[in-house]
Amino acid sequence: MTMFMDVHHGMAGITAEQLKAAHEADLAVQDREGVEFRQAWADPESGTVYCLSSAPSKEAVQRVHERTGHPADEVHPVPLQI
Amino acid sequence: MTMFMDVHHGMAGITAEQLKAAHEADLAVQDREGVEFRQAWADPESGTVYCLSSAPSKEAVQRVHERTGHPADEVHPVPLQI
Numbered sequence: 001m002t003m004f005m006d007v008h009h010g011m012a013g014i015t016a017e018q019l020k021a022a023h024e025a026d027l028a029v030q031d032r033e034g035v036e037f038r039q040a041w042a043d044p045e046s047g048t049v050y051c052l053s054s055a056p057s058k059e060a061v062q063r064v065h066e067r068t069g070h071p072a073d074e075v076h077p078v079p080l081q082i
Numbered sequence: 083m084t085m086f087m088d089v090h091h092g093m094a095g096i097t098a099e100q101l102k103a104a105h106e107a108d109l110a111v112q113d114r115e116g117v118e119f120r121q122a123w124a125d126p127e128s129g130t131v132y133c134l135s136s137a138p139s140k141e142a143v144q145r146v147h148e149r150t151g152h153p154a155d156e157v158h159p160v161p162l163q164i
Contacts, residue, residue: 003123005125005132014162015162016162019164020164023164039163039164040163040164041085041087041134041160041162041163042160042161042162042163043087043159043160043161044161044162045159048158050087050132050160052123076125076128077125078123078124078125078130078132079124079125079126080096080097080098080123080124081123081124082101082102082105082121082122
């Protein structure tokens with residue numbers, strides 16, 4: 001499993017409730033892709049959301065996000081962490 | 083204190099040792115700005131590095147990174163987290 005950071009743009013005005021709902025939707029379907037979403041951070045002002053996950057591939061991360069209606073604009077493997 | 087996610091581009095080929103050295107350089111000078119770097123992730127292929135910190139301001143985060151020779155390309159407050 002590799003760690004991935006994915007980024008969503010265009011989410012200006014996102015609320016804590018919306019972030020929670022989106023994250024929970026991902027958690028509800030992630031098992032079928034072998035993905036585990038760990039953390040998420042949002043900047044409502046610039047409309048940027050970052051999600052950290054462990055997953056078998058970039059495509060698996062994207063499939064979860066697509067299934068829950070919020071495809072990521074970027075998905076980067078982040079094999080180095082500190 | 084607010085949480086911030088900052089992003090560095092153009093770091094293609096970064097190694098685990100280089101990420102560690104950069105992070106430790108930030109830790110060594112962060113106190114004077116009231117910044118606390120928490121985690122960092124790197125994608126050596128696309129050359130992207132993400133750093134998570136808590137800090138009094140975006141400018142304080144950037145001042146630490148500038149002082150240690152690796153200014154961030156983006157610094158976003160991420161007041162929402164899950």
